[in-house]
Amino acid sequence: MFLAPRPVWSLALLGLAGFPAAAITYAFGPSDLHFTSIHVLLTWSAVVLGFLGGIRWSQEAGREPPHLIRLAGAMLPPLAGGGLLLARDYVAADIIIGGFIVAYLAAWLFDKAPQTLSRYPALMTLLTFSACVSLALALEKALRL
Template structure:
Protein backbone atom coordinates (compact mmCIF):
# COMPACT_ATOMS: atom_id res chain seq x y z
CA UNK A 1 0.00 0.00 0.00
CA UNK A 2 1.58 3.32 -1.05
CA UNK A 3 1.92 6.26 1.36
CA UNK A 4 -0.43 8.34 -0.79
CA UNK A 5 -1.34 8.79 -4.45
CA UNK A 6 1.67 9.84 -6.53
CA UNK A 7 0.65 13.51 -7.03
CA UNK A 8 0.04 13.93 -3.29
CA UNK A 9 3.32 12.23 -2.42
CA UNK A 10 5.37 14.25 -4.92
CA UNK A 11 3.93 17.59 -3.84
CA UNK A 12 4.30 16.68 -0.16
CA UNK A 13 7.97 15.86 -0.69
CA UNK A 14 8.51 19.13 -2.56
CA UNK A 15 6.88 20.98 0.33
CA UNK A 16 9.00 19.03 2.78
CA UNK A 17 12.24 19.93 0.99
CA UNK A 18 12.45 23.30 2.75
CA UNK A 19 13.19 21.55 6.05
CA UNK A 20 16.33 19.55 5.19
CA UNK A 21 17.70 22.22 2.86
CA UNK A 22 17.45 25.01 5.44
CA UNK A 23 18.66 22.75 8.27
CA UNK A 24 21.66 21.54 6.22
CA UNK A 25 22.65 25.09 5.27
CA UNK A 26 22.35 26.15 8.91
CA UNK A 27 24.32 23.17 10.22
CA UNK A 28 26.93 22.72 7.50
CA UNK A 29 26.81 25.78 5.27
CA UNK A 30 28.99 28.86 5.32
CA UNK A 31 28.75 30.97 8.48
CA UNK A 32 27.43 33.99 6.56
CA UNK A 33 24.31 31.98 5.59
CA UNK A 34 23.48 30.65 9.07
CA UNK A 35 21.31 33.60 10.07
CA UNK A 36 19.24 33.38 6.89
CA UNK A 37 19.00 29.59 7.05
CA UNK A 38 17.70 29.49 10.62
CA UNK A 39 15.07 32.11 9.83
CA UNK A 40 14.02 30.21 6.70
CA UNK A 41 13.73 27.02 8.78
CA UNK A 42 11.67 28.72 11.50
CA UNK A 43 9.41 30.48 8.99
CA UNK A 44 8.91 27.30 6.96
CA UNK A 45 8.08 25.40 10.15
CA UNK A 46 5.34 27.91 11.00
CA UNK A 47 3.99 27.94 7.43
CA UNK A 48 3.71 24.15 7.27
CA UNK A 49 2.05 24.00 10.71
CA UNK A 50 -0.52 26.48 9.37
CA UNK A 51 -1.02 24.38 6.26
CA UNK A 52 -1.48 21.18 8.29
CA UNK A 53 -3.89 22.95 10.62
CA UNK A 54 -5.92 23.97 7.58
CA UNK A 55 -6.02 20.35 6.43
CA UNK A 56 -7.25 19.20 9.85
CA UNK A 57 -9.83 22.02 9.93
CA UNK A 58 -11.06 21.12 6.45
CA UNK A 59 -11.37 17.43 7.30
CA UNK A 60 -13.39 18.20 10.41
CA UNK A 61 -15.71 20.66 8.66
CA UNK A 62 -16.66 17.85 6.26
CA UNK A 63 -18.38 16.10 9.18
CA UNK A 64 -22.03 16.72 9.87
CA UNK A 65 -21.97 18.37 12.35
CA UNK A 66 -18.35 19.42 12.89
CA UNK A 67 -17.09 18.95 16.43
CA UNK A 68 -16.11 22.17 18.19
CA UNK A 69 -13.25 20.64 20.19
CA UNK A 70 -11.70 19.07 17.09
CA UNK A 71 -11.94 22.38 15.22
CA UNK A 72 -10.35 24.19 18.15
CA UNK A 73 -7.60 21.57 18.42
CA UNK A 74 -6.87 21.94 14.70
CA UNK A 75 -6.09 25.60 15.36
CA UNK A 76 -3.55 24.96 18.15
CA UNK A 77 -0.50 23.91 16.05
CA UNK A 78 -0.79 26.90 13.68
CA UNK A 79 -1.20 29.24 16.65
CA UNK A 80 1.80 27.66 18.38
CA UNK A 81 3.84 27.97 15.17
CA UNK A 82 2.91 31.62 14.80
CA UNK A 83 3.74 32.30 18.44
CA UNK A 84 7.12 30.57 18.13
CA UNK A 85 7.86 32.53 14.98
CA UNK A 86 7.01 35.82 16.69
CA UNK A 87 9.19 34.87 19.66
CA UNK A 88 12.30 34.26 17.55
CA UNK A 89 13.75 37.71 18.30
CA UNK A 90 13.19 37.36 22.05
CA UNK A 91 13.88 33.68 22.80
CA UNK A 92 17.06 31.72 22.00
CA UNK A 93 16.96 29.67 18.80
CA UNK A 94 17.40 26.38 20.65
CA UNK A 95 14.17 26.95 22.60
CA UNK A 96 12.30 27.92 19.44
CA UNK A 97 13.57 24.85 17.57
CA UNK A 98 12.61 22.63 20.51
CA UNK A 99 9.19 24.26 20.58
CA UNK A 100 8.64 23.46 16.92
CA UNK A 101 9.68 19.84 17.47
CA UNK A 102 7.23 19.51 20.37
CA UNK A 103 4.47 21.16 18.32
CA UNK A 104 5.00 18.83 15.35
CA UNK A 105 4.97 15.78 17.62
CA UNK A 106 1.83 16.98 19.42
CA UNK A 107 0.08 17.51 16.08
CA UNK A 108 1.15 14.03 14.98
CA UNK A 109 -0.26 12.55 18.19
CA UNK A 110 -3.51 14.46 17.61
CA UNK A 111 -3.76 12.75 14.21
CA UNK A 112 -3.58 9.39 15.97
CA UNK A 113 -6.42 10.17 18.39
CA UNK A 114 -9.62 8.13 18.11
CA UNK A 115 -12.16 9.38 15.59
CA UNK A 116 -9.63 11.65 13.87
CA UNK A 117 -10.00 11.87 10.13
CA UNK A 118 -6.46 11.03 8.99
CA UNK A 119 -6.51 10.48 5.24
CA UNK A 120 -2.87 9.46 4.74
CA UNK A 121 -1.48 8.59 8.19
CA UNK A 122 1.73 7.01 6.84
CA UNK A 123 2.48 10.13 4.81
CA UNK A 124 1.86 12.35 7.83
CA UNK A 125 4.23 10.18 9.86
CA UNK A 126 6.93 10.46 7.20
CA UNK A 127 6.51 14.23 6.94
CA UNK A 128 6.48 14.74 10.72
CA UNK A 129 9.55 12.53 11.14
CA UNK A 130 11.42 14.40 8.40
CA UNK A 131 10.53 17.82 9.77
CA UNK A 132 11.55 16.79 13.30
CA UNK A 133 14.87 15.30 12.15
CA UNK A 134 15.66 18.51 10.26
CA UNK A 135 14.71 20.64 13.26
CA UNK A 136 16.76 18.37 15.54
CA UNK A 137 19.80 18.78 13.28
CA UNK A 138 19.45 22.54 13.54
CA UNK A 139 18.88 22.27 17.29
CA UNK A 140 22.08 20.28 17.69
CA UNK A 141 23.98 22.97 15.79
CA UNK A 142 22.32 25.76 17.80
CA UNK A 143 23.37 24.09 21.05
CA UNK A 144 26.99 23.96 19.85
CA UNK A 145 27.19 27.63 18.81
Protein backbone atom coordinates (compact mmCIF):
# COMPACT_ATOMS: atom_id res chain seq x y z
CA MET A 1 0.00 0.00 0.00
CA PHE A 2 1.33 3.40 -0.97
CA LEU A 3 1.18 5.98 1.77
CA ALA A 4 0.50 9.53 0.71
CA PRO A 5 3.02 12.22 1.65
CA ARG A 6 2.16 14.43 4.60
CA PRO A 7 1.17 17.48 2.48
CA VAL A 8 -1.26 15.33 0.50
CA TRP A 9 -2.85 14.04 3.71
CA SER A 10 -3.04 17.56 5.13
CA LEU A 11 -4.78 19.01 2.10
CA ALA A 12 -7.08 15.98 1.81
CA LEU A 13 -8.16 16.33 5.44
CA LEU A 14 -8.78 20.03 4.90
CA GLY A 15 -10.91 19.17 1.88
CA LEU A 16 -12.81 16.56 3.88
CA ALA A 17 -13.81 19.10 6.50
CA GLY A 18 -16.69 20.32 4.35
CA PHE A 19 -18.48 16.98 4.63
CA PRO A 20 -18.90 16.73 8.40
CA ALA A 21 -19.31 20.48 8.84
CA ALA A 22 -22.26 20.62 6.45
CA ALA A 23 -23.78 17.33 7.63
CA ILE A 24 -23.58 18.23 11.32
CA THR A 25 -25.06 21.66 10.64
CA TYR A 26 -27.89 20.07 8.68
CA ALA A 27 -28.58 17.36 11.26
CA PHE A 28 -28.11 19.30 14.48
CA GLY A 29 -27.88 22.99 13.62
CA PRO A 30 -30.59 25.62 13.78
CA SER A 31 -33.47 25.11 11.40
CA ASP A 32 -32.73 28.33 9.51
CA LEU A 33 -29.42 26.76 8.35
CA HIS A 34 -30.90 23.43 7.15
CA PHE A 35 -31.58 24.60 3.59
CA THR A 36 -28.12 26.12 3.15
CA SER A 37 -26.23 23.28 4.80
CA ILE A 38 -27.90 20.51 2.76
CA HIS A 39 -27.13 22.40 -0.45
CA VAL A 40 -23.53 22.91 0.66
CA LEU A 41 -23.25 19.17 1.40
CA LEU A 42 -24.73 18.17 -1.96
CA THR A 43 -22.63 20.68 -3.89
CA TRP A 44 -19.44 19.68 -2.09
CA SER A 45 -20.25 16.01 -2.74
CA ALA A 46 -20.52 16.68 -6.48
CA VAL A 47 -17.35 18.79 -6.53
CA VAL A 48 -15.29 16.13 -4.76
CA LEU A 49 -16.69 13.35 -6.99
CA GLY A 50 -15.61 15.42 -9.99
CA PHE A 51 -12.17 16.01 -8.50
CA LEU A 52 -11.67 12.31 -7.76
CA GLY A 53 -12.92 11.36 -11.21
CA GLY A 54 -10.36 13.71 -12.71
CA ILE A 55 -7.61 12.06 -10.69
CA ARG A 56 -8.70 8.60 -11.80
CA TRP A 57 -9.05 9.71 -15.41
CA SER A 58 -5.62 11.37 -15.52
CA GLN A 59 -3.96 8.33 -13.98
CA GLU A 60 -5.47 6.09 -16.64
CA ALA A 61 -4.82 8.59 -19.45
CA GLY A 62 -1.13 8.51 -18.48
CA ARG A 63 -0.90 4.79 -19.21
CA GLU A 64 0.46 3.58 -22.49
CA PRO A 65 -2.02 2.76 -23.97
CA PRO A 66 -4.95 3.97 -21.86
CA HIS A 67 -7.89 1.57 -21.59
CA LEU A 68 -11.19 2.93 -22.84
CA ILE A 69 -13.28 1.04 -20.25
CA ARG A 70 -11.27 2.41 -17.32
CA LEU A 71 -11.34 5.94 -18.79
CA ALA A 72 -15.11 5.70 -19.11
CA GLY A 73 -15.41 4.21 -15.62
CA ALA A 74 -13.47 7.15 -14.18
CA MET A 75 -16.01 9.53 -15.74
CA LEU A 76 -19.10 7.86 -14.28
CA PRO A 77 -18.93 9.15 -10.67
CA PRO A 78 -18.45 12.80 -11.73
CA LEU A 79 -21.31 12.48 -14.21
CA ALA A 80 -23.48 10.91 -11.49
CA GLY A 81 -22.55 13.71 -9.08
CA GLY A 82 -23.43 16.38 -11.62
CA GLY A 83 -26.70 14.66 -12.48
CA LEU A 84 -27.65 14.33 -8.82
CA LEU A 85 -26.81 17.96 -8.22
CA LEU A 86 -28.98 19.05 -11.15
CA ALA A 87 -31.85 16.86 -9.91
CA ARG A 88 -31.86 18.27 -6.37
CA ASP A 89 -34.74 20.65 -7.12
CA TYR A 90 -36.87 17.90 -8.66
CA VAL A 91 -36.16 14.81 -6.55
CA ALA A 92 -36.55 14.30 -2.79
CA ALA A 93 -33.45 15.03 -0.71
CA ASP A 94 -33.26 11.49 0.68
CA ILE A 95 -33.00 10.03 -2.84
CA ILE A 96 -30.33 12.55 -3.85
CA ILE A 97 -28.31 11.88 -0.69
CA GLY A 98 -28.63 8.12 -1.18
CA GLY A 99 -27.50 8.56 -4.78
CA PHE A 100 -24.37 10.35 -3.63
CA ILE A 101 -23.61 7.55 -1.18
CA VAL A 102 -23.96 5.00 -4.00
CA ALA A 103 -21.74 7.12 -6.28
CA TYR A 104 -18.98 7.34 -3.65
CA LEU A 105 -19.13 3.61 -2.95
CA ALA A 106 -19.07 2.82 -6.69
CA ALA A 107 -16.02 5.06 -7.14
CA TRP A 108 -14.29 3.36 -4.22
CA LEU A 109 -15.06 -0.08 -5.67
CA PHE A 110 -13.69 1.12 -9.01
CA ASP A 111 -10.40 1.85 -7.23
CA LYS A 112 -10.36 -1.73 -5.94
CA ALA A 113 -10.82 -3.25 -9.42
CA PRO A 114 -7.89 -5.23 -10.84
CA GLN A 115 -5.38 -3.21 -12.86
CA THR A 116 -6.84 0.11 -11.72
CA LEU A 117 -4.26 2.68 -10.72
CA SER A 118 -4.97 3.74 -7.18
CA ARG A 119 -1.93 5.61 -6.00
CA TYR A 120 -3.05 6.20 -2.41
CA PRO A 121 -5.68 3.57 -1.51
CA ALA A 122 -5.73 4.43 2.22
CA LEU A 123 -6.41 8.07 1.42
CA MET A 124 -9.19 7.16 -1.01
CA THR A 125 -10.75 4.86 1.59
CA LEU A 126 -10.68 7.63 4.20
CA LEU A 127 -12.25 10.08 1.78
CA THR A 128 -15.00 7.62 0.84
CA PHE A 129 -15.66 6.73 4.47
CA SER A 130 -15.84 10.39 5.54
CA ALA A 131 -18.12 11.37 2.68
CA CYS A 132 -20.43 8.37 3.21
CA VAL A 133 -20.68 8.80 7.00
CA SER A 134 -21.47 12.50 6.58
CA LEU A 135 -24.02 11.77 3.85
CA ALA A 136 -25.55 9.00 5.98
CA LEU A 137 -25.99 11.47 8.86
CA ALA A 138 -27.75 13.86 6.49
CA LEU A 139 -29.83 11.00 5.08
CA GLU A 140 -31.01 10.04 8.54
CA LYS A 141 -32.08 13.65 9.15
CA ALA A 142 -33.79 13.88 5.74
CA LEU A 143 -35.75 10.71 6.45
CA ARG A 144 -37.00 12.18 9.74
CA LEU A 145 -38.32 15.35 8.08
